[in-house]
Amino acid sequence: MPNTDWQEFLHLMYDYENGVESAQREIQKMLEIGPEEAVFEKINLAREQIYRNDAMRGVPVAMYRYALAIQFTRPQEAFQLLVQLANQGDTEAMKSIALGYTEYGGFGENPEQELQWYLRAANAGDAEAQASAGLWYACQGNNDQEYRWYKASAEQKYPKGLIGLANWYSKNWVHCEGVLKEEYKQKAIALYWEALNHVTRISEAEDIYFSLGLCYESLPQYRNAFECFYKSFLLGNDYAAVTYLKLQLKCNTVIPLQQLKDWKIELGDNCRR
Numbered sequence: 001m002p003n004t005d006w007q008e009f010l011h012l013m014y015d016y017e018n019g020v021e022s023a024q025r026e027i028q029k030m031l032e033i034g035p036e037e038a039v040f041e042k043i044n045l046a047r048e049q050i051y052r053n054d055a056m057r058g059v060p061v062a063m064y065r066y067a068l069a070i071q072f073t074r075p076q077e078a079f080q081l082l083v084q085l086a087n088q089g090d091t092e093a094m095k096s097i098a099l100g101y102t103e104y105g106g107f108g109e110n111p112e113q114e115l116q117w118y119l120r121a122a123n124a125g126d127a128e129a130q131a132s133a134g135l136w137y138a139c140q141g142n143n144d145q146e147y148r149w150y151k152a153s154a155e156q157k158y159p160k161g162l163i164g165l166a167n168w169y170s171k172n173w174v175h176c177e178g179v180l181k182e183e184y185k186q187k188a189i190a191l192y193w194e195a196l197n198h199v200t201r202i203s204e205a206e207d208i209y210f211s212l213g214l215c216y217e218s219l220p221q222y223r224n225a226f227e228c229f230y231k232s233f234l235l236g237n238d239y240a241a242v243t244y245l246k247l248q249l250k251c252n253t254v255i256p257l258q259q260l261k262d263w264k265i266e267l268g269d270n271c272r273r
Contacts, residue, residue: 013046017065044069060085064093071106079107086120094121095129111136122149127158134164143172154191159198163208166191170215189215202270206235213243222251230255230263236272 015023030039047069054062067081079100085093098117100107107113115136121129130153137145147168153161169188173181192212199205213228225247232240248254264271 009042010046010049013043013050017047017050044072055081060088060090064090064096067093068096071100075100075106075108086117089124091121091124091126091129094118094124095126095132098129098132122152125156127153127156127161130156131158131160131164134161134168138164138168143168157194157198159195159200159204162191162195162198163204163211166195166211170211173218185215185219202235202272205270206232206237206240209235210237210240210243213240217247222247222253226253226255227263230260231267234264234267234271234273 012023012026016027027043047065051062051066051069055066063081064085067078067085071078079097082093082097082100086097094117097107098114098121099105101110101114101117103109115133118129118133118136122133130149134146134148134150134153137149147165150161150164150168154165155161166188169184169191173184173188189212192208192215196205196208199208209228209232213225213232216222216225216228226244229240229244229247233244264273
């Protein structure tokens with residue numbers, strides 16, 4: 001890359017790191033055009049240059065961003081910087097170390113170390129880390145610990161904590177003895193609706209509406225199920241349309257066209273259909 005092009009990119013990255021919207025749009029456009037891996041490598045090289053001096057002077061924000069930039073090229077140095085920050089109580093550093101131990105990180109995949117660092121941040125009260133710990137235990141089939149950490153995260157109104165706890169209540173609706181706990185389904189529904197007030201991604205809302213549809217169908221409260229499946233479809237879930245049609249056949253019911261239009265209006269600009 002010619003030096004002038006690199007200097008221009010550095011200026012773009014300075015603006016990007018400082019939240020300038022035009023720079024953020026430009027970087028996003030570059031990532032979309034790709035190749036993504038090459039663009040990320042270029043971004044990390046720029047971040048390394050931007051934050052190196054302040055990181056060496058011990059500026060916490062610079063240390064953190066510099067460590068992330070060099071995680072894949074100089075993992076040991078990155079790890080030492082993040083541990084230094086973690087020992088000062090920085091939960092973002094703790095979570096980054098945890099991510100570094102996943103298949104996507106630079107420290108080598110180590111599930112036990114991943115969990116330990118998530119738990120360290122979770123015990124410090126970080127809602128995102130609590131939800132990550134809940135997910136880790138869910139994947140391991142540890143029902144009690146899954147509930148504990150999703151509940152802690154949900155109490156802070158963190159979206160993934162609310163969704164995780166709702167999922168927990170939904171899947172534990174039927175006990176291993178076959179006993180139904182009706183209040184669990186109602187708790188799941190309440191948590192899903194609350195999560196809708198906090199999510200920022202359409203894909204998350206799409207999944208929540210679909211989960212709500214399944215809950216309502218199982219109660220059975222078919223009118224509510226129709227609404228949630230249809231809204232999930234409008235947000236982009238093609239399978240929700242199949243589920244909606246199957247439910248129509250099952251109930252021998254056709255929802256009036258005006259009602260479908262009203263549900264679409266309720267979603268506003270988020271509609272993808």
